[in-house]
Amino acid sequence: MSTLTAPTTAAASPRRRLVSAELLKVTSTKMWLAMLIGVVLYIGIGVVASIFAPEQPGVTTPHLSTAAGMRNLFAQAGGAYLFAIVIGTLGMTQELRHQTLTSTLLAEPRRNRVMVAKMAAYAVIGAIYGAVGVAFGYALALALLPFKTHADIPVTAMWQIAGGAVLGCALFAILGVAVGTLVRNQIAAVMGVVVWVVLVEALLVALLPKVGKWLPGGALNGILQTTGFNGAEYLSVWAGSLVLVGWTAVFAVLAALTTQRRDVT
Amino acid sequence: MTTPPPGSSIDVTGLSKHFGAVLAVDDLSFSVEPGRVTGFLGPNGAGKTTTLRCLLGLVAPTSGTATIGGSTYHDLAHPMRVVGSALEATGFHPGRTATNHLRVLARAGGLDEHRVPEVLDLVGLADSATRTVGGFSLGMRQRLQLAAALLGDPGVLVLDEPANGLDPEGIAWLRAFLRYLAGQGRTVLVSSHVLSEVEQTVDDVVIISRGSLVRACPLADLTAGHGHVVVRTPTPQPLVDALAAQLPGSAVIAGEDGAELLVDGADAATIGRIAFGAQVELHELRPAASDLEQVFLSLTGGATS
Numbered sequence: 001m002s003t004l005t006a007p008t009t010a011a012a013s014p015r016r017r018l019v020s021a022e023l024l025k026v027t028s029t030k031m032w033l034a035m036l037i038g039v040v041l042y043i044g045i046g047v048v049a050s051i052f053a054p055e056q057p058g059v060t061t062p063h064l065s066t067a068a069g070m071r072n073l074f075a076q077a078g079g080a081y082l083f084a085i086v087i088g089t090l091g092m093t094q095e096l097r098h099q100t101l102t103s104t105l106l107a108e109p110r111r112n113r114v115m116v117a118k119m120a121a122y123a124v125i126g127a128i129y130g131a132v133g134v135a136f137g138y139a140l141a142l143a144l145l146p147f148k149t150h151a152d153i154p155v156t157a158m159w160q161i162a163g164g165a166v167l168g169c170a171l172f173a174i175l176g177v178a179v180g181t182l183v184r185n186q187i188a189a190v191m192g193v194v195v196w197v198v199l200v201e202a203l204l205v206a207l208l209p210k211v212g213k214w215l216p217g218g219a220l221n222g223i224l225q226t227t228g229f230n231g232a233e234y235l236s237v238w239a240g241s242l243v244l245v246g247w248t249a250v251f252a253v254l255a256a257l258t259t260q261r262r263d264v265t
Numbered sequence: 266m267t268t269p270p271p272g273s274s275i276d277v278t279g280l281s282k283h284f285g286a287v288l289a290v291d292d293l294s295f296s297v298e299p300g301r302v303t304g305f306l307g308p309n310g311a312g313k314t315t316t317l318r319c320l321l322g323l324v325a326p327t328s329g330t331a332t333i334g335g336s337t338y339h340d341l342a343h344p345m346r347v348v349g350s351a352l353e354a355t356g357f358h359p360g361r362t363a364t365n366h367l368r369v370l371a372r373a374g375g376l377d378e379h380r381v382p383e384v385l386d387l388v389g390l391a392d393s394a395t396r397t398v399g400g401f402s403l404g405m406r407q408r409l410q411l412a413a414a415l416l417g418d419p420g421v422l423v424l425d426e427p428a429n430g431l432d433p434e435g436i437a438w439l440r441a442f443l444r445y446l447a448g449q450g451r452t453v454l455v456s457s458h459v460l461s462e463v464e465q466t467v468d469d470v471v472i473i474s475r476g477s478l479v480r481a482c483p484l485a486d487l488t489a490g491h492g493h494v495v496v497r498t499p500t501p502q503p504l505v506d507a508l509a510a511q512l513p514g515s516a517v518i519a520g521e522d523g524a525e526l527l528v529d530g531a532d533a534a535t536i537g538r539i540a541f542g543a544q545v546e547l548h549e550l551r552p553a554a555s556d557l558e559q560v561f562l563s564l565t566g567g568a569t570s
Contacts (some may be wrong), residue, residue, distance in 0.1 A: 021373035029358055029363035094425065099356030102323060103413065105371035109322040109339045250570055263284075264323040265315075 015117060018108055021123030026091065032125060035087045039080045039129050043137040046076035051144050060230050062193035064145075068227040070153040071161065075224040077137025078165035081172040081217075082197050088176020089193050091122050093186035101264055115181070115256045118176045128174025130166035138162070159223075164223040164237065171248045175216060178251035181259060209234065217241035268404050271300030272420040272452030273334025275320065275346065280329035284477075289315040291476035292329070296470070300381035300418070302447045304484070308565050312476040314353055315458045317425050323349055333421055345374035350423040351407075359399030362410055366398060376417050383402040384412040389438070403430030405409055411439075420450060420507050421452040428462050441465045460561040474565040487539030487560055494527045494533050497549035498540070507535070507543035527553065 002022040012020075026032050050073045051064065062068035095101040108114050138158065176193065183189035197217060205212035205221060209232040222240025227233065235243060275297035282290040290312040290442040297303045307313050318324040322338035333341070333348055342345050357366055367381040383396050388408040393401070396408065407430050414422055422443075428436050443466055447453045457463045460470075470487060472479040480487065498504055501524060505517050508528065515530035528536055533550050541549050 006470060014375065017372050017375050021369050024365065024369050025358075025371060028362070028369065031362040034327065094358065098358050100358055102352055102355040105323055106352075107345055107370050109344055110339070194299075233299075260306055261325050263318075263325060265318065 006101075014027030014113060015120075018113055018117030021107070022091075022118050024120065024125065024189070025244060026087075031038060031090060031094075035083045036129065036132060037085045039133050040136050042082065043077055043079045043133050044140060045138045046079050047073065047137050048144065050076050062227045062231070063148040067151055067153065068231075069222070070151050071157060072226050073139065073141055074153060074158055075140050075165075075221075075226045076163050077134045077141070078130070078161065078168055078220065078224050080129040080133030080165065081126075081138070081169045081193070081220060083142060084122075084169040084173040085176035085179070085193050085197060087125060087129070087157055088122045088173040088178075089180040089183075089189045090176075090182030090186070092177050093184065096184055097186045102190070105264055111259050112256055113261055115177075115252075119177050119252060121225070122169040122173040122177050124155045125169070126169040126176075127166050129173070131162075133169070134162045134165050145252045147158050151191075161224050164220075164225075164241075167241070168220040168244065170224055171244050172216070172220075175248050175251055178248070178255035179257035182216055182251070213240075214234055214243060216244055219247070268559075274298055275331070275333055275421065275423075275452060275454060275516055276335070277316065277320065277331045278329055279326045279350070280316065280319055280331055282319060282324060283311075283327045284315075284365055284555055289476055290319065290326075293473065293476065293478055295330075295471045295478060295481045297471070298343045299449055299452040300450045300462075301468040302443050302453040302455060302466050303469040304460070304463040305454055305471050305473075306460055306463070306565075307458065307473040307479075309458050311458075311472065311473050311565070313458075314425055315476075316473070317350070317423055317454075317456060320423065321348070321352070323352075324558065342361075342501060343375060343417070345376060345417035347417070347419055348421045348423060349417060349419035350425075351410035351414045353429070357398040357401075357406065357409065360397055362395050362397050363392045363401075363412075366556045367413060370413055374417055380416050384415045385469070387415060388412045394556060404432060404435050408435075419451075419524060422446060422454065423569060424453070424455045426456055426458070428457065436462070446498055460558055464557055468532065472561065477565045487557060493553035494531065494536055495549060495551050495553050496528055496536060496540070496547065497524055498545055498547050499524060499525070500545055501526055503543055503566055504545040507539050507545065512520065513541050525549075537569050 034079030035135040062072055064070060064073060095104060104114060105111065179193055180189050183192060201215050201217040204215060205218040206229055209218070209228050213222060218234055219240040223237055223244065225237060234240065267402050278294050278295045293316060306314055309428050315324060319326045320338065330337070338344055338348065364381055364384060367384065368378055371381055373377045382391070382394065388411050390405065390412060393405065398406065401409065401439050403514070407427060411427060414424065428439055431439060443453050445457060455463055455467065467484055471481045471484050491551050494509050495506065501519065508517060515528055518527040533552055537550055
């Protein structure tokens with residue numbers, strides 16, 4: 001096709017231009033902004049509740065006067081992962097719902113490239129959600145802590161939690177893209193993801209930590225080094241990271257495989 | 266303006282596609298040449314869209330191939346610069362503006378984003394560039410699809426029912442536009458389920474029915490051999506007998522009221538002479554008017570329902 005004289009852009013690599021196109025898809029509609037507002041509200045409620053909620057009789061959660069309690073408080077800033085997985089899920093299911101997948105695949109018929117670019121773009125969006133969540137959550141926590149007696153938290157721990165939250169949100173966004181690809185139906189996928197994260201997984205992680213710590217959300221607790229009910233401990237930072245990366249990889253590969261030859265009609 | 270890119274031929278060879286038990290395309294073969302507008306015709310459900318989706322790598326054929334310039338769509342390094350396509354059931358995000366929709370595609374296809382305002386202007390959507398597509402009429406969406414197809418200034422255009430939803434003015438514009446593009450040497454393949462819609466635009470036709478090829482020929486050939494002559498007479502039988510005796514190659518089809526005959530295999534002058542010789546009174550004698558739609562319906566089994 002060397003005879004074609006159509007306009008050529010600078011030699012941006014296919015990967016970079018596809019990621020850039022996916023990011024433009026996100027920023028050219030309003031959903032990402034609505035989700036970002038959700039991040040701020042959700043983390044705001046989490047932080048305020050962690051600081052001011054009265055003690056529950058019968059359950060022992062670490063108090064703010066302990067190092068573990070302070071870690072749990074700052075880990076609230078990682079709550080953006082819920083919105084990261086939802087926007088990832090929407091990222092793929094919207095293409096199916098609005099039938100824009102046809103245009104997407106006409107522009108780049110190599111489906112693996114499209115899938116990788118979408119996951120990379122949503123990892124970026126997820127990381128941004130994570131970073132915004134951390135910035136807002138930390139600021140709110142630091143503003144409100146003087147009203148309560150509390151232990152100190154080392155700056156290194158704050159950085160470690162922040163890094164873990166950003167990484168976790170990036171991975172959850174990829175997981176969302178993969179789930180959306182596998183489930184396809186937008187309402188089913190989003191409802192499924194929300195019910196899983198907020199209800200099923202949250203309960204398993206809280207009440208059955210021996211099992212829950214191996215789930216994606218439980219692995220994130222390991223990455224953030226939070227402490228559960230009655231002093232329950234999760235995986236180490238590294239083991240938690242590996243488990244979450246593993247879940248993401250498994251779903252991503254399954255999603256890519258099912259997309260390879262599926263008819264787009 | 267740079268010189269337009271040369272078109273490549275489209276070659277469909279032995280293409281079949283099963284959807285479960287349904288055979289949507291059945292051993293279909295045809296070619297589409299550059300510099301001409303080719304109508305891809307058939308009733309709804311004939312397999313046109315499936316064929317085009319196989320050609321564009323969206324649907325995997327069960328067997329056979331569909332190539333552009335000898336290459337499958339999947340193997341084109343820069344597909345949008347080679348083939349511009351507008352398919353039915355291709356959507357838009359209702360909350361995205363026309364400009365942003367095209368910018369996304371330009372980026373993904375590795376095209377210059379400066380083309381976006383150009384193609385919007387070309388299809389008459391410049392004034393709606395910053396409006397979200399959710400508020401677009403069907404005709405405007407069709408124009409936006411066409412703009413997307415033109416983004417890469419491709420040598421091959423594949424348009425699925427592009428006239429759907431266009432007003433008469435829009436259809437006239439589309440006709441002229443497609444002729445212009447083919448005149449530049451591009452390959453233009455346009456599908457339609459209504460022959461009359463593309464009759465004035467196309468050079469060649471590829472007609473399919475129930476997934477199989479019915480005819481692939483220049484449009485002019487479609488009517489050749491179908492030059493019926495309409496004859497109206499109060500006494501049909503003597504004329505039928507005279508025609509059968511003097512023109513054994515001719516065929517006569519009686520009209521509904523018995524007084525109107527459709528004669529095949531003879532021109533009006535010959536029929537008039539025979540009628541005169543047989544002293545049959547004629548009330549009407551004329552070549553049947555453009556009966557392309559009739560030909561189309563008979564070729565496709567009239568299966569428009």
